[in-house]
Amino acid sequence: MSARFPEGLAEILPMTAAISADGHLTIGGCDTVELAREFGTPLYVYDEAHLRDRCGQYRDSFAAEAESARVIFAGKSFCTLAMCRLVAEEGLYLDVASGGELATALAAGFPAERIYFHGNNKSESEICEALVADVGRIVIDSFEELARVAHLAREHGVRPRVLLRITPGIEAHTHEFIRTGQLDSKFGFGVEDGVAARAIKTAAEEPAVELVGVHAHIGSQIFLLHSYAKAVDVMIDFLAETKANLGVDLAELNLGGGLGIAYTADDTPETIAGYASTIVGEARRHAAERGIAEPMVAVEPGRSITGNAAVTLYEVGTIKEVPGIRTYVAVDGGMSDNLRPMLYGAQYEALTANRAHEERTREVTIAGKHCESGDVLIKDARLGAGLAVGDIIATPATGAYGWVMSNNYNAVPRPAVVFVADGRARVVVHRESYDDLLRNQEP
Numbered sequence: 001m002s003a004r005f006p007e008g009l010a011e012i013l014p015m016t017a018a019i020s021a022d023g024h025l026t027i028g029g030c031d032t033v034e035l036a037r038e039f040g041t042p043l044y045v046y047d048e049a050h051l052r053d054r055c056g057q058y059r060d061s062f063a064a065e066a067e068s069a070r071v072i073f074a075g076k077s078f079c080t081l082a083m084c085r086l087v088a089e090e091g092l093y094l095d096v097a098s099g100g101e102l103a104t105a106l107a108a109g110f111p112a113e114r115i116y117f118h119g120n121n122k123s124e125s126e127i128c129e130a131l132v133a134d135v136g137r138i139v140i141d142s143f144e145e146l147a148r149v150a151h152l153a154r155e156h157g158v159r160p161r162v163l164l165r166i167t168p169g170i171e172a173h174t175h176e177f178i179r180t181g182q183l184d185s186k187f188g189f190g191v192e193d194g195v196a197a198r199a200i201k202t203a204a205e206e207p208a209v210e211l212v213g214v215h216a217h218i219g220s221q222i223f224l225l226h227s228y229a230k231a232v233d234v235m236i237d238f239l240a241e242t243k244a245n246l247g248v249d250l251a252e253l254n255l256g257g258g259l260g261i262a263y264t265a266d267d268t269p270e271t272i273a274g275y276a277s278t279i280v281g282e283a284r285r286h287a288a289e290r291g292i293a294e295p296m297v298a299v300e301p302g303r304s305i306t307g308n309a310a311v312t313l314y315e316v317g318t319i320k321e322v323p324g325i326r327t328y329v330a331v332d333g334g335m336s337d338n339l340r341p342m343l344y345g346a347q348y349e350a351l352t353a354n355r356a357h358e359e360r361t362r363e364v365t366i367a368g369k370h371c372e373s374g375d376v377l378i379k380d381a382r383l384g385a386g387l388a389v390g391d392i393i394a395t396p397a398t399g400a401y402g403w404v405m406s407n408n409y410n411a412v413p414r415p416a417v418v419f420v421a422d423g424r425a426r427v428v429v430h431r432e433s434y435d436d437l438l439r440n441q442e443p
């Protein structure tokens, strides 16, 4: 590396990010300005080494804490054939939350027995697809679904292994749209109101399914490990009561995902190793305290594997100064390739890829190209003083819930995705064409 990134950027960029002799941002040994030229913009650039490193940290950290622990990649954060293959190669499990994600995983050759099937309202056909594929686990979210899965399992002559999704009543300190552990949630069976215990009894008495455990996901972008320790305690208490009151002994405790990442220099995430030791350690300690066997712990990280692995590249098209108010920098993407700022008020940073070392002294608003005033990617972005039309802007930490939420608003084709490693770039998702946009419309 010939130059250093301005303060705070190295922590949020992919691990192989560097600056070339001519001041360009490089990732995986590839010059991002050249990538923009070759593949067009907006462009998602994923650092393959970063993805593999995070998978490896999860695999090794949890294996070091407990031999039986399972790490299940939350597919929805970046569900593509290339990612499913990478996750299979890294030896993780995979969770899918729809028939389409399941189809993607199967098309990638992901072993079905390592797949967990989620969703709070799976359709009958999605359930049948999961049964036919013979996925490893189905996570059941409601009484209606339990009856539906049991009925369809009987019809198919199979007996799926299932977990029940439990809402532990934990208020994780995160955005309300990504908070899922509280009683007032569309997800799962509540512990506090006694519904969860009733669901366990019903599922345990249902011969068409094999109830093997419970699942809880308290939310996403969580920075406080004690939120997880609390969730573990509630769930172990629940397992102990299930055993004492119903005589049902459940071996598997799946704690969902949600470990927070740094989107901006202000975010201070916990380490994967710290997360593993908190979860497994607390499960071990509290299970012993409650006199039950230590459960087989599983986690489902998404964002903390994919989030910081990617940047999005844009080209600056116009710069409009509103004197005394702000400067709008319009790029050639926006809410069609990154919906998170509009959906959650998510914050990002930006840098100029063709002058990556430049001190970021100028405050601007980075807007998209869509016909919405709310189409703002970053309200108070800092960029260099030399900012000009034609510059390539990179927004780090777009690897999770970015491309998968991309859409065709204003009939904008969805962007391409490239993986970079060892100086080579390969397209893993092609940019959509106008023909793609029109394919399903009656001419």
Ligand SMILES: *Cc1c(COP(=O)(O)O)cnc(C)c1O
Binding pocket: 074, 076, 077, 095, 118, 217, 219, 220, 221, 256, 257, 258, 259, 300, 301, 302, 303, 304, 400
């Ligand atoms: C979204 C989700 C995850 C992954 O959350 P991250 O914040 O991406 O780690 C895991 N499990 C379930 C059930 C989810 O809904």
